Amino acid sequence: MKKISSSETNCVSALYIVPTPIGNLKDITYRALSVLRQVDYIAVEDTRRTRILLNFFSIRTSLYVLHQYNEYKKIPILISKLQAGLSVAVVSDAGTPLINDPGYRLVQCCQKLKIKVIPLPGPCAAITALCGSGLPTDRFCFEGFLPHKHRLRINRLQALLEEPRTLIFYDVKHRIMDTLKDMISIFGLERYVVLARELTKIWESIYGAPVGQLLSWIQRDSSRIQGEMVLVVAGNCLKNHELSPKIFHVMNLLASELPVKKAATLVEYIYGVRKNILYKKYLSKRLNKIVDQNINID
Ligand code: SAM
Numbered sequence: 001m002k003k004i005s006s007s008e009t010n011c012v013s014a015l016y017i018v019p020t021p022i023g024n025l026k027d028i029t030y031r032a033l034s035v036l037r038q039v040d041y042i043a044v045e046d047t048r049r050t051r052i053l054l055n056f057f058s059i060r061t062s063l064y065v066l067h068q069y070n071e072y073k074k075i076p077i078l079i080s081k082l083q084a085g086l087s088v089a090v091v092s093d094a095g096t097p098l099i100n101d102p103g104y105r106l107v108q109c110c111q112k113l114k115i116k117v118i119p120l121p122g123p124c125a126a127i128t129a130l131c132g133s134g135l136p137t138d139r140f141c142f143e144g145f146l147p148h149k150h151r152l153r154i155n156r157l158q159a160l161l162e163e164p165r166t167l168i169f170y171d172v173k174h175r176i177m178d179t180l181k182d183m184i185s186i187f188g189l190e191r192y193v194v195l196a197r198e199l200t201k202i203w204e205s206i207y208g209a210p211v212g213q214l215l216s217w218i219q220r221d222s223s224r225i226q227g228e229m230v231l232v233v234a235g236n237c238l239k240n241h242e243l244s245p246k247i248f249h250v251m252n253l254l255a256s257e258l259p260v261k262k263a264a265t266l267v268e269y270i271y272g273v274r275k276n277i278l279y280k281k282y283l284s285k286r287l288n289k290i291v292d293q294n295i296n297i298d
Pocket of ligand 1: 123199230
């Protein structure tokens with residue numbers, strides 16, 4: 001059994017949650033290296049991926065494979081090792097374990113069995129993207145990956161339409177165009193979205209624009225969606241029944257040329273404002289204006 005000295009960590013036997021770099025190997029922390037060197041086992045998703053990191057830092061600790069398809073079989077074995085006084089670190093292929101990666105059930109079991117869990121801070125693509133996005137960071141929600149199926153994805157986005165907090169999504173190259181098209185259909189063309197790509201790596205890029213423009217920007221050059229990516233989406237800053245003067249101005253312009261319902265449909269498409277709310281507000285404002293004019297005539 002390896003001893004972890006109190007200067008390195010506070011505890012001998014525990015489950016350590018150890019984040020690893022999302023690209024740049026220099027992002028590993030001293031503490032992460034120290035724990036990975038000294039624990040009895042490292043639970044990994046994929047031995048080949050983790051070996052690259054461990055070889056780079058000359059770490060020779062024994063590995064133990066734990067992923068979502070074998071966890072029901074492997075968790076009891078890890079638990080018995082921890083109960084016997086051994087120490088185990090859990091890592092994922094990259095970033096923070098448990099954040100869209102395995103580890104949650106193991107931590108849940110340890111907590112239930114009063115086995116000490118020590119989470120270390122470290123790299124996470126969601127937080128790195130949020131911090132570089134320029135969007136509000138005081139309140140945010142992490143949504144992970146949207147569902148693959150179109151209908152389910154639309155439903156999820158619909159449920160987020162009025163969410164005022166900054167939204168963070170993970171995505172992949174072969175689905176991002178569908179994601180952006182669905183965001184346009186629910187949030188409107190004008191919702192600000194930041195694409196944070198290849199974070200911490202040589203080709204890192206962070207580009208933000210209203211989602212309609214972001215889609216055209218990508219369509220002009222497909223290399224703009226190479227690699228790994230996070231989408232950070234501005235929250236809906238309009239309260240349920242509140243319409244900004246700009247939106248109302250556009251509504252007035254369109255309604256002067258088109259039937260009101262058609263104008264409301266177009267404004268919904270541009271700004272993601274619900275057309276029935278827009279329609280009712282527009283008619284009530286128009287009625288108030290007519291009443292005001294009549295009072296002035298009297
Ligand atoms: N646990 C990881 C974390 O803490 O970020 C996330 C794992 S999840 C299975 C993988 C997704 O994270 C990728 O599809 C991508 O959306 C995002 N991601 C990981 N590394 C990234 C990077 N270097 N740049 C941008 N996004 C990244």
